[in-house]
Amino acid sequence: MTSSEIYAQIQHKQSFLCVGLDPVLEKIPGYLLKEKDPIFTFNKAIIDATIDQAVAYKPNLAFYEALGPGGWETLQKTLEYLPENVFTIADAKRGDIGNTSTLYAKAFFEQMNFDAITVAPYMGEDSVSPFLKFEGKWAILLALTSNRGSQDFQLIEDKKGTPLFASVLEKSKLWGTPQNTMYVVGATRGSAIQSVREIIPEHFLLVPGVGAQGGSLEEVARYGMNASCGLLVNSSRGIIYASSNRDFAEAAKKEAQKLQTSMEKLLNQYCG
Numbered sequence: 126m127t128s129s130e131i132y133a134q135i136q137h138k139q140s141f142l143c144v145g146l147d148p149v150l151e152k153i154p155g156y157l158l159k160e161k162d163p164i165f166t167f168n169k170a171i172i173d174a175t176i177d178q179a180v181a182y183k184p185n186l187a188f189y190e191a192l193g194p195g196g197w198e199t200l201q202k203t204l205e206y207l208p209e210n211v212f213t214i215a216d217a218k219r220g221d222i223g224n225t226s227t228l229y230a231k232a233f234f235e236q237m238n239f240d241a242i243t244v245a246p247y248m249g250e251d252s253v254s255p256f257l258k259f260e261g262k263w264a265i266l267l268a269l270t271s272n273r274g275s276q277d278f279q280l281i282e283d284k285k286g287t288p289l290f291a292s293v294l295e296k297s298k299l300w301g302t303p304q305n306t307m308y309v310v311g312a313t314r315g316s317a318i319q320s321v322r323e324i325i326p327e328h329f330l331l332v333p334g335v336g337a338q339g340g341s342l343e344e345v346a347r348y349g350m351n352a353s354c355g356l357l358v359n360s361s362r363g364i365i366y367a368s369s370n371r372d373f374a375e376a377a378k379k380e381a382q383k384l385q386t387s388m389e390k391l392l393n394q395y396c397g
Contacts, residue, residue: 126212126240126261128304128329132353134180134210139389141354142381143181143214143331145361146171146203147188152366154373164192167373168203171365174378178385181212181357183331204237212357213240214265214331220245226255234259241265243309243331246297257301264306266297269321271311271334294324303327310349312340312358318348326351333359335384342384346391354396360384 135141148164157163172182184203189196207213219229219242233239234256241263246253256264269279269290279290294308303325310321312334321330330349334340335358342358349356360380368376 126263128353130210131180131212131329131357134212135354135392138178138180138385139392140178140180140385141356141358141388141392142175142179142384143183143212143357143359144171144175144179144364144381145216145333145359146182146184146365147361148365149188150192152369154369154371156371162195162199162202164189164196165199165202165206167365168199169206170374171377172203172206174374175364175381176208176211178378178381179211181214181359182207183214183216183359183361185216185361201237204239213238215239215242218243218245218267220248220252222248222251223255226252227258230256230259230262234262241307243267246293250297250300253297253300257305262305264301265331266293266306266308268294268308269310269314269317271313271340275311291320291324294321298325298328303329307331307357309333312342312345315341315344316348318345322349322351327355329355329357331357331359333361335360335363342387343391346388346395350391350395352396354392358384358388 146168148167153167157166160166184200189200204213215233233242243265244253244256246266253264281289307329308325310318310330310332312332332345335342345358364377364380367380
């Protein structure tokens, strides 16, 4: 999927919402456990409920890998159920070198047909470049994350006062283009998103942390939106666990609609 195709979906739905499909058996409604594949049934209902608002979906692979071989089957069925015109992200956070990265890329791009995969860039260019050789596919590099431990390395400054994440951005933006490379930036980083935008003004940003993690959608848009939006804002728990009862899909839809309404206003404000 090209950046223009992603933006076309953003314009069509007046939304830049990415829904994180991160289901846990213990958290989904209990009555679903009677199903042959309860996680797929749950995912299917969430997709049906949010498809009018979401332009992207992001399964976190750990939630499927933890279920063993059956989890991989559930992931594949979920991916195949998604419409072709939505952007699909394998949240795998891979980060190895050479043939290993090439095989990861083949697994997720050719075998499973994801549009994108999250990648840790800290082993350097040869850990990322194999993912960039697949036409129409994307590498989404971890840049400035919102977890507590991110300050252990990402915010360390060199002698010139440049934080490590900024150096990673400066270097890695030379490996690909805004047509095959995105970056993960946590919503809780607030004004730091502006510093990211100054380094990579044209790239899409995948922004987790809005909603349950406390990130502000308005701040993300103010500091991170560019002329063609350039944002995919992810919400996982706030949508998929909006209710633990039989109305979970309806509750998910309401939460997605709330975000879409806010996103429409922001698109008109900054991209109108």
